[in-house]
Structure formats: structure tokens, C-alpha cells
Amino acid sequence: MPLFDVYPLYNVTPVSGKGAYVYDDNGTEYLDLYGGHAVISIGHAHPNYTKAITEQVNKLGFYSNAIQNPLQVELANKIEALSGCEGYNLFLCNSGAEANENALKLASFKTGKERVVAFKNGFHGRTSAAVAATDNKNIIAPINAQQKVTILELNDILGVKTELEKGDVCAVIIEFIQGVGGLDQATADFYEQVFALCKANNTMFIADEVQSGYGRSGKFFAFQYYNVTPDIISIAKGMGNGFPIGGVLIHPDIEAKYGMLGTTFGGNHLACAAGLSVLNTIEDEALIDNVNEVSEYFISEAKTIPQIKNIKGRGLMLGLEFDFEVGELRKKLIYEHHIFTGGASNKKLLRILPPLNISKAQIDVFFKALKAVLN
Structure with missing residues (x-):
């Protein structure tokens, strides 16, 4: 049976990974500066991660949400402690799209209203309401x-x-x-005025932190750069270092009722074990400090390259904008220099989303290759 052909594929077959590197079926080493869409937060095959999953699957991999699962409580408490989002409740699911779908559903339940306001070049997922709020008519x-x-x-x-x-x-x-939209940000004044308008008009303010959360921006959440308190926060990509997990942080003003949300696989034992290993590693290895240090270094190096017209983003959620489309540049980085990078709907933007424990020396490897391709 053929696979449904919806992905354009590079001719690379990774079979293993370690830290910021993946290795293909020929033994070739690739520097991974994309992390599978910002999913790899603590590095491929991190020992804390593999140990946690192995030990958990040897005990119990799954049971439904009809029983007690202390791992969910432990994960919720750890998120609260590291994020500083005190008092929120956690609903666990499986992906960013599912997180945003449930966030929008909660907002509609809470307010009794049905329309959503979203923004140009935004991407919130491919499920029903989430994709409708995504600025891409093709999907x-x-x-x-x-x-x-x-x-x-x-x-x-x-x-x-x-x-x-x-x-x-x-x-x-x-x-x-x-x-996906290309690392654009609004002004602080805009975010804070939108938050105030939501409060004044009985409208839920949803922070989509699916990609920018879990330290990637240089703070635990990107909204924490601003004076706002979201009613709902959606999370996913970096949460499980590759294990499928998502979640919704829900302000205590939103009352839970039995049956209003549900999921078969969300918050399963293996997902929680993966999620806890990620948070413990972020804390123990001071990875958010590393994000800020390496980000500053990356930006300073990027500024020395005249072909780079704009540097976008924060932390290790970065974009390099050129005056040409970067498709061929990405291919040369992969096939000639063995470096993974990302694209965006902005075809002139190269996206950089490495593991949060990437080193300055590894950033140097990237810039050496980039200069070689550009020159």
C-alpha cells in the first residue's frame, strides 16, 4: 500500500540521533538545527528521556483517563513550578492542533459565543476550528x-x-x-491592548505557545515578555522531545465540568514520563539560560553576514531573511554540508529551531557552512 503523498521529502533517512545530531542509513552525520519543527527540545536520545520512557513502558505504558494517574499531577505541578503560571489547571492531549482545538472549544463554552479572531500568517493546526483560525486557504x-x-x-x-x-x-x-508564518511579532503595546480589550468584552485571550513555549523563546513562555495574563495557553511541540503530547493551561476562572473535554490517549503514562524528563532536564541543565546565551551569540554572528537582510524571532526560535527564496540554500545545507534547517510560508526565510542545549561551537559549524554556500 503506498503512503498518501502529502509531504515533499528530502532524500535523507535518519535512523538514529544523539544530542544535536542525527545519523542516516549510510552513517552520515547531520547537524539538526530544526528539531523536526521545534519538537526536539533536549536533544535526540537524551539519557534522561530514554531512561524515563524505558522504565515507564516496562511498568505500564497506557491506561485510560477513567483511573487515577499520579504522573499527570506530577507533570502539572512541574509545569506550574517552572513556568510560573500559578493557579492554572492542565488538560492533557496529544498535539498542538488538539490543544488549540480544545482551547477554542473552552472559550466558546465559557463565553457562549462562537466567532474567533486570529491573525494574518498565523498557524494553529489542521483540525476543524484550529485550521479555520489558520491563515492558509489551501489547507x-x-x-x-x-x-x-x-x-x-x-x-x-x-x-x-x-x-x-x-x-x-x-x-x-x-x-x-x-x-510557520515566518517569526513575525507584534508590538508590546498591541499585545497588551488586545488583552485589555478581551477583558472588557468577555472574550478569552488564548496564547498559542505550541512552538514558542517550553523555553524556546528565552522565557518559559513567549507571552511572558509582555504584561498579559492569558485565559488559556496551548502547548505541545517541545513538551515531549518527540513523544506525542500536548496540553492546555486553563485559568481557574474557567470552570471544569465532567465531559466538556475528553481524549483517549492524552496524558497517558508514557507521555507523562516523557514530559517529566523534559522538564527535569530543562531545570537541571539550566537550558533556558543556554537558550539566551546561544541566541545572543547566534544573532551577533548573523549580523556579520551581509546577505542576511533581517534577523527575526527570539531565543532559539530564529529566522534569517534573505532577498531570495531559500529552497536551494536549504538543499545545499542538507546535501553538501549535512545540516538541517527549516522553511516558512515566507519563502525567503531560513528557520532555525535547534535543541535548547545546542552549543556555540555547533552554531559556528552552521555559519561556516552558510558562508560557504552564500559565497
């Missing part, structure tokens, strides 16, 4: 288009005010650093 099927969503420009505070004052908006959903 919105007619069945998704039934959702009531208004897409506005970033920094259009008058547009946000106008839409919220119509009284039917249940949620504003926003990435504080856009991922």
Missing part, C-alpha cells in the same frame, strides 16, 4: 470553512477593537512569535 476544506473566524493584520488594534465590540467573539488566538 481549509469546505467543512472547516463553516467556522466563524475573522483574520486581522498583526498590530491592527482598531480592527481588534471593532470586532470585539460586536459582542460575538469568544476568543482571540495569537502566537507571540509566529512559527
